[in-house]
Structures are given as C-alpha cells and as structure tokens.
Amino acid sequence: MAAGPTVADLLADPLLSGARTLAGHAGLERTVTDVTSHRGTPFDVAGHLVVCDAGDTTPAYRLDSLVRRSQEAGAAALCVMTTSADRPPLSAIRLADRLRIPVLWAVAEDPFRLALDLTLRVRAPEVLRARAVETLVRRLGTRTQGPDLLAAARDVLAADISLLTPDGSVILGDPVPLLGTLRAELAVPQRTACLVAHPVHPSGGDEPSRPAPVGAWLVWPYDRADGARADTVALGLAVLEPFVRSWLGAARTRADHDTAARLRLLEEVLAGGATVSRGVVERAVALGWRLEDWHVGLRFLADGPGPPGTDAAELTAALSRHGLDAQTVAEHEGAWAAWTSSVRRPAPDDPRRLLRLVRRALAELPSRGRLVAGIGWPHQGPGGLADTLDEANNAAQLARAREFRPAVEHTDKLGVSRLLATWQQxxxxxxxxxxALAPLRSPDQAHLLTTLRVFLENGGSATGTARALGLHRNTVSARLRQVRERLGVDLDDPSRRLALQMACRAL
Structure with missing residues (x-):
C-alpha cells in the first residue's frame, strides 16, 4: 500500500487552496494517515490530521491546550476550520513552532464539507477521483471548442493544463518550459518529477496497430503533488484527450478546406492576369484581397527536403509582428506565396525596408534555418499581382544559393547578383x-571564415552577423579581431570588404 500524503502535499491540493500554515513549518513533511475531527476528549490520533472548529480555539488557552495534546498524541498536524480570516493567538503559534507541529488555518464557506472531502482525500482518494472524472465528462459533453474544453478541465481538476505542439509551442494555455523533460519518442502518457503529460494523437491514423505520432501534448506542470493528486490529473487528461483530438481534427479539416480554397482562387487570379471574372473578384473581396491595389509579392521556400516546420498562419503572424500585413497562401509543402497591398505605390526606399523586415520575421520562426524568401517589384492590379509573385519566385530561387540564413533577395538586385555570379565563377x-583566404581555410579556423562571410553578406554589420549566427555581439567582435589579425586586412575599407566578399562567394 502506498504511503499517504504529507501535510505539504495536502497544502498543495486544491482542497486546501484557502489554507495557511501559521506555525510548525518544520513538520510539513509528516505523513498523514487519516483525518479525525476533534471532539474535546483525548483519543488515538497518531499520524492523523486533527480537524477542529474555530470555536475550539477560543479562548486562547483552549488552542494552546489543543496544540499540546495533539503533539503528545502524535498527530501529523492540526487544521482549524473557520469562516473568517482572523488569526489565532500568538502564544499558540509560538508553542506550535517549538513543538514542530503544523497548525493550518483553513477559511472555507462550508467547513463540514471540507472536512469530509479531506477525509476522503486521505482514506479513499479514488472516490474523489471518480467524482472528478464524472463531473469532467459531464462538463466536456456540452463543449466543442478547444478553449472551452481546456477551461472546463482546468476548473474541474483545479490544474493549470496546457495544450502544446510536440516542439513545445503553445496551442492553448500557458507556456511550459519543462516539456524537454519528456521522452518525446515515446507516444504514451508520461510523468516526471514536475510534469504530467498525455499525448494527443492525430485523428484517422493509417495503421491502427501502430501508435501514431504525437500531434500535441496535454501537460500539467506542478511544483508539488503526491501520487493520488497526480493520478487524478493524469486520469483527467486521458478523459480530455479524445475531446481535444476531435476538436483538433475538425479544426485541421476546416484549415485544409480554407487553404485549398485560397490556393484555387490565387491560381484563377494568376491565370486570368489583367482580366479576371466578376466571380473571382467577389471571392477575393470576401477574403480581404484588394486586387486593384499596388502589390509587392513575397515567395517563401523551404531550403532542402523534409517538412519545413511552419505553416501559413505562423508565417503570416511573424510578418504581422514586424508591421507587414500580408496575405499568405500555401502553394504546396515547403512553398508559400504572399503579398502586401497598398492604395498608393510604395516609396522608392521600400525594398530596403522590406528586406530588413522579412529577414527579421524569418529569424523568429522555429524553421529559420530552413526558409528563404524572395521579394518582387511593386505592380498594380490583378495582372500586377501575377508579375510581382513571379519576380519574387525568381528572387527566392537565387536566395537558395546563399550560404547564410535567413537568406532574402529582392528582384531589384537580381541584375547585380547575376553580374556578381559571373565574376565569382x-x-x-x-x-x-x-x-587571400588561405589563413582561414584550415578546419580549426572554419568558424572564423563563416563569421567573415556572414559579416560581409550583412553589409559589415556586427549586430546583423550576431543575429544571423545566433551569437552574442561580443563573440562576433572577438572573431572579427582574429580575422583581421590572420588576414592582415582592414575590414572597414569598402574596397577590401568587396574583394573579400567576392572571394568568399567564389569558394
């Protein structure tokens, strides 16, 4: 038989969320074997949580006597049930500290119900567990949306549950940095010293005999919980999982339908060019596409095989955080078309601003090492949208040839880039x-050559280099000093920088 909870475990339980430890903190690790109500006469309470009414503690000498008798009888702790927050006499608190017996002061609207629940919690936690599951099922049965499902589970289980993606990104709830303590390769319920987690499998697996990959995790991080409390939450997560799986499946189906519809509409716009049908225009307006405005096309491509690890919504959100209100359409896995629209033609300095903002947006994405981008020139109308997206695609293909990441190219630079490519070959x-680069070509100097190349591609900016390489700016500065010493060149000289940049590209 498992050992009972400690006094500290009960204090961490939602049942005693309104309780305070007034004294005897040194005894909080005592094990509670039972709960007994005080009836004014001595009895065997060894290991028990002695529960009494506030009336048993007044006048002051009665609480003092109760503390002493509870300690002598071997009680685990004394819990005073009250409907007010008035503190007990200081003398009793000091006595409890000397005797090392915890004195809990629990404010409750219904002390009798609280005492009964505490008794069940210690004697028969499975009864409370069954009650929680029954309540949870009843609450979940009337809800269909993810936020409502999670809110119901949080309320019934009194636990800060979150729904996370396999890489730890938040879908619902709060961030949980402890997800790394799980064994992600095991798609089974798991429990660590600080986390209870239950996998949410994708709906409609192709091979029912084999576990499907985890689509998400339901997790409950905790500072302290005994086995009974953790078992209750773990069972609650198992009950919640099919409801969440159904919601995620429905949301995924709607998203796939919307994505397909947006892609079909974009294909019709691009095919129609300057002459698109009225029906296409009406569907575009319904989606918020302003076809008659000035457009600047953006093309995003995954750099290499395999899933890119991002989606259109995540990409749109990253652009939006940097002030780019873009329409985004997923063309196929690893490729997205996007564009910004404005009533007036963009200013002449807009390409440089766009390059900077798109580069920063890509740097924020979890897949920042796997995405490149191209930017087109401003064009007007539906036909202009087709032209700018075609230019953006050419620029994105050129960006793929860059060795540094995130790589972003603008179509305005393609002519110069082709000329430079001819020189460097x-x-x-x-x-x-x-x-020129011989001093940096040995394997132990590879980090210096990489730093130099990224520094030159970022226009001689140490800050931009640090951001691109994921390093501290001081580290980049130290490496650049070593580069200067080994090459014997002045990196502040524009002519020297251009020559070295051509040399790096040639290699």
Missing part, C-alpha cells in the same frame, strides 16, 4: 580567393 577570382 571566374578562374582569376577563385585563385585570388584561395590565396
């Missing part, structure tokens, strides 16, 4: 590169 440039 010449034999003369390669020979210069092998000679």
């Amino acid at each position: 010449s034999d003369v440039t390669r020979a210069f590169a092998e000679t």
